[in-house]
Amino acid sequence: MTEDSSETKEYTLEADSELRFEIEHKDAKVLVSLVSGFAELFGTELVKKKKYQFCMGAKVAIFTYHGCVLQVIGKMDVCYVSKETPMIQYVNCHAALEQFRVEAEEQDKRGPVALVVGPLDVGKSTLCRILLNYAVRAGRRPLYADIDVGQGAIAIPGNVGTILIERPASVEDGFPKTAPLVYHVGHKSPSGNSVLYNSVVSKMAEVTLKSLDANKRTKSSGIIVNTCGWVKGSGYAHLLHAARAYGACAIFVLDQERLYNELLRDVPENVQVVLLPKSGGVVERSKEVRHEARDQRIKEYFYGNVRAPFYPFSFEVKFADLRLYKIGAPPLPDSCMPIGMKAEDNQKKVVAVTPSQALLHHILALSFAESIDDDVIGTNVAGFCCVTEVDMERQAVMLLSPQPRPLPPNALLLWSEMQFMDNHA
């Protein structure tokens, strides 16, 4: 059913059904409120009578276990009620994780680490959000690890990150991204540097698993890990690596029997591999839409959104003061490597970058490492800037940064292939 008018409409939903809608128009604004009953958006309960605002790009589903009436004001591109949803299977996964958590709590051991895997556009991020929301609603404090570098939902694309989830996601803005633990990869796909990607995932897993022990409630709550949609060949090898690094006890496979069977074959028997259907509501995204989403995520990092705008700074840094490095030297065959080194080591090499016009629009990550003698790959990053101008004559770059000048003393910056055109008016 297509919704053209901008008038007010009421939808009565039966138990176990959901209202799905998409907004594609640039200036469209849709207000949704719960009139009666109970409803939730990807696991976050709606507050009765509160008006939730959705804008361009919104692709959402409001689900009800008990039945409800929703009021919708505004123009949507697609809007329909569906009774076919996999929510019962998803809530069963949550119940299974809860059993692990109860046991972990009783025996003071680590709670479950669950990986959510599947090809592109099957609703992996959405399932993670649902499981995390259900966990906090049950009084847990889980960690959310996002190792999907393409989306970089916790920091920005080109990075992996982990956050502690203490309250349900906001209906409009998702989980707050305060105090994330972020590691730099610098590529939008793990294929950009597989060796680096695996090292970074191992490091983040090691650090977060250790950190679980510091807080009793988080320890028994465990970790939900969101993964990349690249599930064939090396992409599959990355998934196996992540499952091992995190010591996953459960892997939820969305929508692909082939992947499910491969995992059943390749992971230890004590790992529960569960095949789940994808929701019919999940919207497929073209390459262009993905590119736009990446751009939007970076823009939000610097400028915030309408509800919480940020005001970034712009300042000049002389080439001479720029300590800029890149991880990974061009590949060389083993025979050309110095004695004792493998070609693989080259992919983890920290190489100085000479500033040039080619830096324009690139994202630079500010590492917590102080020198290249530190473990740069295994050190998390503090934040990001973007090169908005390169002046070869004055030998300087202009940086867009969430923090005012100057860069911290001895700031070590890491080059990323991610680019952002700063045309914010």
Ligand SMILES: Nc1ncnc2c1ncn2[C@@H]1O[C@H](COP(=O)(O)OP(=O)(O)OP(=O)(O)O)[C@@H](O)[C@H]1O
């Ligand atoms: N039941 C649903 N009804 C409507 N839209 C949905 C539903 N579930 C998910 N979506 C939307 O579909 C889109 C894709 O979902 P999601 O990001 O979870 O997929 P993904 O598998 O993580 O994608 P990627 O391949 O990029 O990792 C999102 O915009 C999400 O809001």
